[in-house]
Amino acid sequence: MGNTIRMDLYRLFISKTFKINLIIVAMITLISKPLLKLIFNITAQLAENVEKTTRGAPPLPEFPASVNLSELIATPFGYYFLTIFCLMSVITFAYADIANGYVKNYAGQLVQRGLSVVSKFVVILIHNFIFMFSSLLASVIGEIVTRKIALDSDIPQAIGAFFLKLMLLQALCTIILFFATGIRHKTMATIFGVFLGSGMLGLAYFGLNMAISKIFVRASIDVTEYAPDELLRSGAHIAAANALIVSSIIIVVFLPLTIRIFETKDIK
């Protein structure tokens, strides 16, 4: 088992897709911080010019001089859309050995074929941690060159949120693993990844909420409170119990299912 994990880790670290996506996420996060300040200052300058001619217009608030470290820790992917790069990297990793047939070289020699799925799951967890931590690091560096970082008292709570989000991301990746390695359908995995990573399911959740409120008139259920992608979007005040339960259920359902399918379905 340890050897299979080491093999998958080596596969991951020599993968160009992994490196490129990681660099994109880190660079966008890094550059966006000073860029945001620059855009804010330009806008403020323009507003000031307008104010000179249009008296009575309210002045723009100042660009915050500092940011709490807890905010940065709780939202490692500063911008949610960056999750898509992480998910694409996972899809490529999970499907690569199936696409090129390399899986035939070793799957038959494993004590149990399903170990390959467990190994991928573990490596994807490491992958996700690297993505989230790198993005957080880039975010901190970007903020350091832009403004002050305040060490506030919410840091322990933010660290909790960080790991809850890691768990939610892992849950989403478990579904991707099911599509890519279990049923071996890269297109399905990609569609799923794009929908989740881009937040396009928001509209579906809105429709679902409407439908629920129509069917159960008195019900006030908001599905976004239980949707893993929506929970992943939330800030430091993430609904911890929901995140924990939802991600656990997804992992407990999809991981054994993927193992079972991978063990019984012929490898071609």
Place this chain on the structure above:
Amino acid sequence: MGFIMETKDLTKMYGNKYAVKDINIHVREGEIYGLIGRNGAGKTTIMRMLSGLSTPTFGSYSIFGKIGNALGPQRKNVGVLIENPGLYTNLSAYENLKIKCIGMGVYNDGYIEELLKVVGLENVDRKKSAGSFSLGMRQRLGIALALVGDPRMIILDEPINGLDPQGIVEVRKTLEFLRDEKKITIMISSHILDELSKLADSYGIIHEGRLIDEFTTDELKSRCGQFVLISTDDNEGAISELNRIGITDCSIDYDGTIRVNEKLDDTASMAWAIVNAGIPLKEIYINNTSLEDYYLSVTGGNHNG
């Protein structure tokens, strides 16, 4: 006689259709076992099951005396190359091998170099990607991948398919080296029967999903022996002339030639009788049965082995 690998009524179904049925194969330790059959006969299906990549619908197999699903850690002793080698084409031969070496827990200094030497790829540029390899080089890299972890047995599906004559000779030498020097048991399938006959010690013929014959090289020789082949424009007339001079053990072969199995030292009388009857004689010669001839005779003819 103990066998390193045996199958018992091995059967694979896809939906309601049998891909292979009731296969009983016997492979001895240290030999090269050739699996012969036309496209779609079921060779790859059998090899997939034995490799652990596919599950039998019915029946079972045992390797090293252990039933397939109870092989456990012994599984790593069966290296495989099924159809085209599965490679990371953007990586070099070294890196492709390194991935599997790490997975098998055998990665150490010099091990990969040794494997590359065994398959004759030791002089290939270390940074050259496998995607730019010739077909022969890819096949040899596939064999090297099958050898990672020093398995006791390797299963090779069409390893010489598509190779040029030079490549075929190189792969043959590699396999002979593995059998003779490394004492590895090899199961191999191939369409190139002439080449297989130079290599294999035992054979199994798969036809329409069934094992219709299994024999050793010695058995092949004793079963076949020599015969006379006669080519004419009038086979019926020629056979009646042969009958007239007392030669009755003759038949028309799959390719339209007359095959005579008796009085092989009297070809002059045969030729004389046919020519005297006014039948144009195109060719007459004594032939030794090849593996191909035997295969075609037991499968009923069509030359697609």
